[in-house]
Amino acid sequence: MSHAPRPERDHLILAVSYWPTGATNSGWRSRSSYTGGIFDPGLLAETARLAERGVFDYFFWGNTEDSSNANPGGVVRNAFQLNGFTAAAHLAGLTSRIGLVASVNTTYSDPYLTAQLASNVDHLSRGRFGVNFVAGAPGGAAHRNFGHAERPDHADAYTRANEYLEVFTRLQDSWSDDWFVGDKERGRLFAPEAAEPIDFVGEHFRVAGPLNAPRSPQGRVPILHAGTSQESFELGARYADVRFSPYASVEWNRRYAQDQRELAVRQGRSPEDYAFVVGANIYVAETRARARELFEEVQAGLVERFSPALVARHLGIEADRVRAQSRVAAALDIDELPAGGTARALLDDFARITGDYDFTFDDLFRFAANKKNFPVVVGDPGDVADWIEEGYVSGAFDGVKVFPPFMRSAFGDFVDFVVPELQRRGIARSSYTSDTLRGHLGLPRPAVLRRRAEADGSASGVAATGGAKAGATTGGSSAEAGAPAPPAPAPELQGVNA
Incomplete structure (x- = not known):
């Protein structure tokens, strides 16, 4: 089998996952932490602007619909969260360049409403919005908050997720780019023929369309996805622009990314349009000794x-x-x-x-x-930059999503100490060279899907990713796909969109 090449990228993708109490169970107890910002719009804006100063590509909100405290840190992880769509809309006018990514669970939401919200926020941010899709919630109790007697079956959850993303992408293409007319003399505000119904009928959804919002600045907002099953691999290969990946080692992750890109190629996609970002819980200080002190203080503070x-x-x-x-x-x-x-x-x-x-x-x-599901990196700026550079240059990943162990200084130290070192090494950008999230990720703006298919004379249509046939599947079993089995999710993190 020929291997899908690792695409050349002009810079390391940098992202930050925003957790008001930090991305650990006990980081909030650190002497260096700030605990007054759980729903503080000032802290939210300050952190986003800090990320923008560090030329980060996107600011990320995880989410979970599980409000129970069945696992260690459940209250901290599940209850104290901002909804990403709400927070992104708030930050759209307070930032100017950084991407804004919200999470949604396809089992407990509706694709039409999600498409409407995504279009709205993309317009408000002038093309800087993206959506992270997660299917189901294995091991969680979210189903009890949505009127379900039991957790959804895994296979059924992914059948629903595939339909969901098909509807979501078609709705984004239900308006053409030339929809606005603005002819006051003739009384023609927009072109009615610019909107088309999608008339989707599936096992889980029946959606007529079109969307009641015009096509967004990016055409389609970038899609992010995470998951550890073969069904997740196939869903991502068809729809995702960015895959949030587990991390085991440089060699393991190189093989993982290569195998995932091969699945995307089977869908008719270019491997260059599929990026892999890993998370990292980073403790950095000017000296190794101080970084180690911060780490040990957080470990000692665990309440559970x-x-x-x-x-x-x-x-x-x-x-x-x-x-x-x-x-x-x-x-x-x-x-x-x-x-x-x-x-x-x-x-x-x-x-x-x-x-x-x-x-x-x-x-x-x-x-x-x-730790959750992410590697923990402890050290001075050079140590942290070494770890990132090794993984990026070797092709183990295309980017890193920073999970600050506590707020606010932990992330500030990363921006002040590590980012300049990455820039000095020529890995990270020193300034923005694009205005949209698609531009940051090196993705082209897609043409309208249905109209492009008609222009090409295709009767079968084009898949949402812009390459594969609409009815195509990845084919083959997990063994045939060759994808290495990822590390299993930590028991207490299953169902959390990190």
């Missing part, structure tokens, strides 16, 4: 009680083998764990920070509870 069951699930062992003060290395043979697997990746990540594997199960619990 030690959970043998949670640690056991992470490591794939029986809970009765887990004792809080027992040494992990004495309880299991670390060398026997498969390289790149979830358990080994967790242990290696922690050992890279501590310097060895001589830590207790309680230490590991605190680390895992705060």
Whole structure:
């Protein structure tokens, strides 16, 4: 099989995930944290402008519809969140260049309303909006907030997600770009023929269209997606412009991105139009010693009680083998764990920070509870820049989404210390060279889908991504696709759009 090439990009994609209490369970207890900004519009604007000063490509809001506290940090992670669409609309007039990305769950929302909101915010921001789509919520309790007796079946959730994104993209193309006339003398404000119904009929949705908002400045807003199943891989290959990826190692991630791009090529897409961004929980300071102090303070501040069951699930062992003060290395043979697997990746990540594997199960619990699904990087500006440069230059990822462990200084230190170093190395941009989120991501503005198909004389239409036939599927099983199995989501993070 020929391999899809890694596209050449002119800069590292930089993003930040906004969590008012920080992207850890206990970061809010740090002496350096600011805890008064949970719903503070001032902190929101300050953080977005800080990201814009750092020439970040987009500002991201995760979301979850689960309001329970069944897992460690549930209240912090689930309750204290701003809705991304609301926050993006607020920031549209307070920022000028940075992209704004909101998350939506296709199981618990409606594609017409999402398309309407996306179009509105894209107009208000002059082309800087994007949407992150997540399907379902495995292991969560969100279904109880939407009148469902039980969690949605995984396969059914992705059937719905595929229909959802088909409707979403068609609605964005239900108006042509030349819709506005503005002829006062003839009384013609817009061209009625510029709007076309979509007449979509599926298993989950029946949508007539057209959208009651004209085509947005970007044509179609960029689509982001995350997930760990084959169904997610196929959904992303067909629709996503950016995939939020797990991280295991440089080599594993190179192979992961290559295999995902091959799935996109099977859909008739160009591999250059599919970017891969990894998350990272970053503790940076002017010295390594100070960065380590910040990290250890956050770990020590965890409120939740030690959970043998949670640690056991992470490591794939029986809970009765887990004792809080027992040494992990004495309880299991670390060398026997498969390289790149979830358990080994967790242990290696922690050992890279501590310097060895001589830590207790309680230490590991605190680390895992705060780490979520992202690698933790602790060090001075050069250390952090080294980690990012290695992954970017080697093709392991196209960008990094920063998850500040607490607000507000942790992100400020990244912008002040790490970004200049990345710019000095020629990896990150020193100034904006584009005005839209599509431009930041190196994506062309797509032509109207249906009209392009008619112009080409195609009877079958063109898929939403702009290349594959509308009825195409990826084909083949997971093994045939060759995609490496990603590290499993942390049990307490399943269903959270990070």
